Amino acid sequence: MMSSAPATDRASILLVDDMEDNLDALEAVLGGLGEPLVRAGSGEEAVNALQEREFAVVLLDVVMPGMDGFETAASIRRHDRSRDVPIIFLTGTGTGTDRGYAFRGYATGAADFVAKPFDPWVLRAKVGVFLDLHRKNRQLQRLLARDREQLDTLAERLASIESCLSTGRAPDTAELRAGVARMEEALRALRSGR
Known part of the structure; x- marks a missing residue:
């Protein structure tokens, strides 16, 4: 069995x-x-x-x-x-x-x-x-590892946007929209538990 x-x-x-x-x-x-x-x-x-x-x-x-x-x-x-x-x-x-x-x-x-x-x-x-x-x-261990990975990805994307803003280099509008869209998607995934 x-x-x-x-x-x-x-x-x-x-x-x-x-x-x-x-x-x-x-x-x-x-x-x-x-x-x-x-x-x-x-x-x-x-x-x-x-x-x-x-x-x-x-x-x-x-x-x-x-x-x-x-x-x-x-x-x-x-x-x-x-x-x-x-x-x-x-x-x-x-x-x-x-x-x-x-x-x-x-x-x-x-x-x-x-x-x-x-x-x-x-x-x-x-x-x-x-x-x-x-x-x-x-x-539970798998879910926590997945959530940690998603949070790390969000942190990397935020750091990238902050870097652009702090150096005075304006991010490409398409690049910024794509980054924001990926962050929103990752946040939705975290909230829904996927």
Whole structure:
């Protein structure tokens, strides 16, 4: 199943767990979302993957040998590229309800906790929310970049007209009309949100 989002809005989902069966279960549940799924078998692999590509969300097992989920989350937050990627901690039954555990998780950057065994519909819904937020954020970034570009163009045209006026050189009437028309067009585009 392919996602209906434009290719530029797609980002992978990082699945981090030291147990292959758990990764298989996550893939089975999330595969229908139509987004690329990337597996990591350790915290170290997860941190490396986040340095190589963009992710919309990370599903991170808390209990892993070596670098556990909390240490992995702290490491993720230290890097500019991955600092703002939402993390959903996956916890064994009971561990997610321990107040100290939850505090430590949120302190290291958790956006949410999901207890194992997880309800597939709940997990898909939670991941879907983060995918939608990622798409909207990418769309907003594109709109801001376009608006910045249009404002830069307007500033250049205004500077050109000011330069002509300050040097006493009268701009060619046709040149002036064309410049004003381009500025008005750019302003209309900014106002209409195109």
